[in-house]
Amino acid sequence: xxxxxxxxxxxxxxxxxxxxxxxxxxxxxxxxxxxxxxxxxxxxxxxxxxxxxxxxxxxxxxxxxxxxxxxxxxxxxxxxxxxxxxxxxxxxxxxxxxxxxxxxxxxxxxxxxxxxxxxxxxxxxxxxxxxxxxxxxxxxxxxxxxxxxxxxxxxxxxxxxxxxxxxxxxxxxxxxxxxxxxxxxxxxxxxxxxxxxxxxxxxxxxxxxxxxxxxxxxxxxxxxxxxxxxxxxxxxxxxxxxxxxxxxxxxxxxxxxxxxxxxxxxxxxxxxxxxxxxxxxxxxxxxxxxxxxxxxxxxxxxxxxxxxxx
Numbered sequence: 001x002x003x004x005x006x007x008x009x010x011x012x013x014x015x016x017x018x019x020x021x022x023x024x025x026x027x028x029x030x031x032x033x034x035x036x037x038x039x040x041x042x043x044x045x046x047x048x049x050x051x052x053x054x055x056x057x058x059x060x061x062x063x064x065x066x067x068x069x070x071x072x073x074x075x076x077x078x079x080x081x082x083x084x085x086x087x088x089x090x091x092x093x094x095x096x097x098x099x100x101x102x103x104x105x106x107x108x109x110x111x112x113x114x115x116x117x118x119x120x121x122x123x124x125x126x127x128x129x130x131x132x133x134x135x136x137x138x139x140x141x142x143x144x145x146x147x148x149x150x151x152x153x154x155x156x157x158x159x160x161x162x163x164x165x166x167x168x169x170x171x172x173x174x175x176x177x178x179x180x181x182x183x184x185x186x187x188x189x190x191x192x193x194x195x196x197x198x199x200x201x202x203x204x205x206x207x208x209x210x211x212x213x214x215x216x217x218x219x220x221x222x223x224x225x226x227x228x229x230x231x232x233x234x235x236x237x238x239x240x241x242x243x244x245x246x247x248x249x250x251x252x253x254x255x256x257x258x259x260x261x262x263x264x265x266x267x268x269x270x271x272x273x274x275x276x277x278x279x280x281x282x283x284x285x286x287x288x289x290x291x292x293x294x295x296x297x298x299x300x301x302x303x304x305x306x307x308x309x310x
Contacts, residue, residue: 025209026146027076027193028137039144041079041137045069049128053171059098060105061171062131067106069196070135071113071175072251076194077146078184079139081177083116087132089125102131113177143184145255148209150191154256154284156214157265160277162199162250163243164226170249179273180253187265192255198248200301203290206254216282216301218294221245245301256284 001009011024021039022030028041047053047066067084074081086106090099110117115135159176176194183189191206199221207214218241227243238246257265262280269278285291290301 022144022146026148027073028079030077030139030144035138037141038138039141041074041077041139041144042134043070043073043137044132044134045073046130046132048130057171058105059101060108062129063102063104063106064109065171066102066131066133067109067115067135068173068175068251070133071109071115071177072173072194072196074135074137075175075177075180075253076192077137077139077144078180078189078192079137079144080181081113081115081135081137083118083136084110085118085134086120087130087134088120088122089130089132090122091127091129092124094129102129113175145180145184145189145192146209147191147193147206149189150206150210150212150256150284151258152212152284152286153259154190155259155262155280156203156216156254156256156282156284157262158195158199158222158252158254158279158281160250160252161222161224161244162195162227162252163238163240163245163247164224164228164230165247165249167226167230169224169226170251173249173251175251176253179276182272183253183255183265186268187257187261190256190258192253195250195252195254196248198246198250199254200245200290201248202254206256207284207288207290210284211288213285213287213289213291214282215285215291215293215298218292220279220281222277222279222281259283 014024016023019031019033021032028043031040031042033040053062071081159179191210193202193205195202203214221244223240223244227240231237231240266278291298292301
């Protein structure tokens with residue numbers, strides 16, 4: 001049973017109440033707590049030694065990544081983060097200085113994005129470090145962007161470059177908070193999420209939630225230099241295009257808009273964010289699944305993103 005099969009089993013009959021606007025199945029829960037003009041976003045995420053970082057990873061980068069992952073999910077709802085709780089699970093023989101430096105990295109990123117760290121929990125976890133972040137944010141009422149709104153004919157966009165994140169970017173990425181809010185303020189986004197599990201897997205989440213399919217132009221997918229370098233002289237490395245589809249931890253934005261807005265959006269983006277690439281990589285189509293179009297024609301995608309327990 002893989003990660004998504006387990007989630008489906010565990011969430012079949014979760015209790016809800018009148019505050020729940022959007023529950024399981026998106027990047028954040030959306031809650032109506034009676035705040036005028038605002039809905040509350042609620043997110044939790046964890047990083048685990050040996051999975052998301054190693055014992056050799058600089059501790060400041062571990063703390064930074066732990067919070068940045070949650071910030072990226074707030075961006076995926078076009079929201080603004082507000083406050084975080086931190087659960088820290090440590091082996092019995094931990095190094096206090098190492099742990100303090102984890103917090104240095106976490107706190108620096110929190111200050112950068114105006115996030116208050118308001119408490120948490122410490123506990124024992126034999127053998128490895130685990131850090132779990134619970135993060136609150138807000139979004140203007142009616143302005144949250146979910147995964148399930150993609151429409152046939154939509155253009156599919158992605159920010160930045162994809163693949164090769166293990167070369168270091170998975171520890172140093174910038175959550176696309178400002179970019180997502182700007183997009184939501186100026187365009188009608190139909191679907192939006194952040195790329196944590198890889199383009200193949202995360203686009204699949206949009207398609208499944210929206211009950212549509214996608215056609216991707218291979219030459220339009222922005223493959224990172226790191227993914228290309230990893231494949232040079234290493235026969236066991238993934239081909240760069242496959243890395244862009246499946247490596248995961250890119251933490252870029254993936255979204256769809258009406259095709260009539262595509263050119264206007266690209267022109268406005270270049271003026272607003274000249275240092276960050278934006279690529280139109282394909283379109284939403286009827287049916288299901290993902291087709292890759294290249295010089296040989298169109299064929300069904302046979303790659304998938306990162307899946308825990310797979």
